[in-house]
Amino acid sequence: MLSKKQAKAFFLGGTVLFSAIFLALSFETVTVSMPEKTNADQITDAVVRGKVIWESNNCMGCHTILGEGAYYAPELTRVYSRKGESYIKTVLMAKEPWAPRGRKMVAYGLTEEQANDAVAFFKWIDAMDLNGFPPEPDPTLSK
Amino acid sequence: MKYKSQKVAYWFFALSMLLIVLQITYGFIMGFAHMGYDGLHEIIPFNVARATHNNLLVVWLLSGFMGAAYYIIPEESQNELVSVKLAYVQLITLALVGVTAVIGFHFNWWEGRKFLEIPRPLDYLVVINVLTFLGIILVTLFKGKKQSTTAMVLTMGLVFAALLYLPGMIWFDSQAMDSFFRWWVVHLWVEGVWELIMGGILAFLLIKLTGVDREVIEKWLYVIVGLTFLSGILGTGHHYYYIGAPEYWLIIGGIFSALEPLAFLAMALFALHMYRKGGKKHPNKIAIFWTLGSAIVSFVGAGLLGLAHTLPAVNMYTHGTLVTAMHGHLAFWGAYGMIVFAMIAYALPQLTGRKLFNNPMGLYAFWLSLIGMVGMTVAFGVAGVAQVYLERKMGLDFMVAQIEIEVHFFVLILCATMFATGVGLFIANFLKYGQPNDEAIGQENDDFGSLETSD
Ligand code: HEM
Ligand code: HEM
Ligand SMILES: [Fe+2]
Numbered sequence: 038m039l040s041k042k043q044a045k046a047f048f049l050g051g052t053v054l055f056s057a058i059f060l061a062l063s064f065e066t067v068t069v070s071m072p073e074k075t076n077a078d079q080i081t082d083a084v085v086r087g088k089v090i091w092e093s094n095n096c097m098g099c100h101t102i103l104g105e106g107a108y109y110a111p112e113l114t115r116v117y118s119r120k121g122e123s124y125i126k127t128v129l130m131a132k133e134p135w136a137p138r139g140r141k142m143v144a145y146g147l148t149e150e151q152a153n154d155a156v157a158f159f160k161w162i163d164a165m166d167l168n169g170f171p172p173e174p175d176p177t178l179s180k
Numbered sequence: 181m182k183y184k185s186q187k188v189a190y191w192f193f194a195l196s197m198l199l200i201v202l203q204i205t206y207g208f209i210m211g212f213a214h215m216g217y218d219g220l221h222e223i224i225p226f227n228v229a230r231a232t233h234n235n236l237l238v239v240w241l242l243s244g245f246m247g248a249a250y251y252i253i254p255e256e257s258q259n260e261l262v263s264v265k266l267a268y269v270q271l272i273t274l275a276l277v278g279v280t281a282v283i284g285f286h287f288n289w290w291e292g293r294k295f296l297e298i299p300r301p302l303d304y305l306v307v308i309n310v311l312t313f314l315g316i317i318l319v320t321l322f323k324g325k326k327q328s329t330t331a332m333v334l335t336m337g338l339v340f341a342a343l344l345y346l347p348g349m350i351w352f353d354s355q356a357m358d359s360f361f362r363w364w365v366v367h368l369w370v371e372g373v374w375e376l377i378m379g380g381i382l383a384f385l386l387i388k389l390t391g392v393d394r395e396v397i398e399k400w401l402y403v404i405v406g407l408t409f410l411s412g413i414l415g416t417g418h419h420y421y422y423i424g425a426p427e428y429w430l431i432i433g434g435i436f437s438a439l440e441p442l443a444f445l446a447m448a449l450f451a452l453h454m455y456r457k458g459g460k461k462h463p464n465k466i467a468i469f470w471t472l473g474s475a476i477v478s479f480v481g482a483g484l485l486g487l488a489h490t491l492p493a494v495n496m497y498t499h500g501t502l503v504t505a506m507h508g509h510l511a512f513w514g515a516y517g518m519i520v521f522a523m524i525a526y527a528l529p530q531l532t533g534r535k536l537f538n539n540p541m542g543l544y545a546f547w548l549s550l551i552g553m554v555g556m557t558v559a560f561g562v563a564g565v566a567q568v569y570l571e572r573k574m575g576l577d578f579m580v581a582q583i584e585i586e587v588h589f590f591v592l593i594l595c596a597t598m599f600a601t602g603v604g605l606f607i608a609n610f611l612k613y614g615q616p617n618d619e620a621i622g623q624e625n626d627d628f629g630s631l632e633t634s635d
Binding site: 039040041044045047048051052055056058059062063065066067070071072074075077080084085088091092093094095096097098099101102103104105106107108109110111112134137138139140141143158162165166167168169170171172174175178 | 210213214216218221225226227228230231285288290291292293294297329353354355356357358359360362395398399400402403405406409410413414416420421422423424425426427428429430432496497499500501502504505567572573574575578579580582583
């Protein structure tokens with residue numbers, strides 16, 4: 038039967054081995070593959086300012102982006118191509134809660150410049166290669 | 181309790197109980213909002229409730245883990261805590277930082293990154309707080325007479341959890357990189373180092389409650405935490421499928437995350453087997469309920485319901501839907517909520533010298549909270565699967581699909597009421613025990629003396 042020593046060796050050995058593999062793959066991802074797939078070279082100052090707006094208002098507290106966040110409001114990964122620039126700006130600059138079909142969004146009342154930055158952020162996200170996410174609806178099921 | 185300083189644990193448990201009440205309150209606010217009743221929108225919009233619900237969850241669990249460590253480490257290392265005063269300072273600052281963060285959320289003061297919403301200045305205070313905690317634990321442990329495997333695994337989990345908080349504090353210009361490292365915190369916590377904490381607490385409770393030989397329990401503890409890291413580290417890949425990371429994560433994340441349930445299965449089998457093996461039964465039955473319950477429910481919530489959406493082909497459709505919330509609730513409750521409750525149920529009679537276990541209230545607390553949480557999981561699950569079909573498969577607009585599934589949130593609220601009643605009864609029992617009692621010091625209320633063998 039397995040001894041306590043062997044069990045300990047299994048734990049320590051496995052931890053070291055799999056951590057090493059994980060770190061190596063992570064290094065590849067963040068230095069090579071991810072910058073390519075996400076067009077890191079196109080992160081302009083406006084995109085970064087847009088990200089700050091996204092974070093400082095906790096938009097992820099209602100929406101998802103890249104499939105991460107809360108499930109109260111729409112997925113925004115492809116919102117730039119789905120809704121277009123002017124729709125996004127209208128929503129963000131609204132002084133009254135935007136509430137299509139009854140569910141209210143916080144009225145942020147952003148300035149035109151801020152709204153442009155947010156659009157730049159969404160436009161950059163929109164162009165990412167996400168291995169096929171979000172999925173296309175099944176044409177045989179949609180009306 | 182054997183050592184006077186173990187009393188500190190009581191106050192961490194009390195903080196835990198206070199914060200879970202607040203957490204649940206904000207859960208209800210969100211449940212009602214999903215049902216279409218967002219009357220609090222102007223004061224507490226959904227994202228405020230969300231950040232509060234999630235952060236209070238993390239803080240009450242951490243407070244519970246810290247209490248558990250302050251109870252377990254003196255007993256395992258046969259040494260009083262090196263500084264009780266510092267431990268109380270640490271408790272109070274933890275409460276202050278937590279409360280400040282929650283109040284800040286209500287004034288748009290946060291970092292909108294799921295689970296890591298605490299603003300940066302407070303992050304530094306959290307780091308100082310946790311370093312103080314770890315200092316007390318480590319010095320107590322290594323100055324003590326022995327360093328048992330149980331104590332070492334628990335401490336290792338706590339140290340790694342602190343280290344892994346740091347990647348979440350780095351600024352990235354890229355949303356994708358942000359997400360990549362957010363998972364080093366969130367995933368490597370719940371599917372990695374927190375399992376060491378859970379395993380350590382579980383082993384301690386099983387040693388106390390079943391009387392099975394320590395060597396046997398600790399051998400299997402190594403196997404369990406071995407399985408955890410074997411699968412869980414590369415299993416992080418299941419969050420890298422669709423965030424702009426390369427395709428090899430689909431294969432690596434798919435394979436290794438599918439192995440993750442093994443660690444939880446091992447934990448459940450281990451707990452049940454040790455329970456059967458232990459000839460004598462501990463008089464504190466309710467602590468046994470929570471202990472075995474945690475091991476089993478974590479397998480269902482984390483293991484099985486995690487497996488349900490971890491393969492890339494499934495996750496493509498369920499990623500970022502209410503299916504995730506279904507899994508998140510039962511996993512967090514089973515693995516971490518219930519183990520904290522188990523620790524409290526075991527420790528209270530020891531700390532206070534009052535043997536109020538095995539009263540009907542304790543049993544109702546267990547069953548109501550469990551059945552309520554399972555019901556909530558079903559409600560989230562039904563809503564989630566319907567959402568996936570309507571929105572992702574049929575291509576309906578997000579809000580059109582949401583209105584279709586509103587009714588499931590009515591069921592959610594019913595079940596949540598049941599859950600909250602169970603938790604309320606547990607807290608009522610907690611209050612009935614009263615405060616720790618010096619007369620309980622030096623007594624071992626484990627009925628069948630000390631069956632420990634030394635390492
Ligand atoms: C006690 C252990 C666990 C807890 C507390 C837990 C909790 C959670 C939470 C809260 C999330 C949402 C995180 C976020 O979006 O920020 C999540 C996501 C996820 N979990 Fe777990 N989990 C556990 C174990 C597991 C296991 C063992 C598996 C797989 C077998 C798993 C599979 C997943 C997957 C695939 C997602 C991503 C869902 C998505 O794409 O939206 N989890 N988990
Ligand atoms: C009365 C009880 C509760 C209610 C009504 C409730 C309700 C909710 C709701 C509506 C959400 C947000 C879903 C969304 O983003 O749209 C949520 C999120 C969450 N809750 Fe609860 N909750 C309750 C208790 C708990 C408890 C006890 C735990 C942990 C043990 C918990 C853990 C979580 C987690 C981890 C999330 C994030 C899930 C994710 O991102 O996938 N909740 N809850
Ligand atoms: Fe995970």
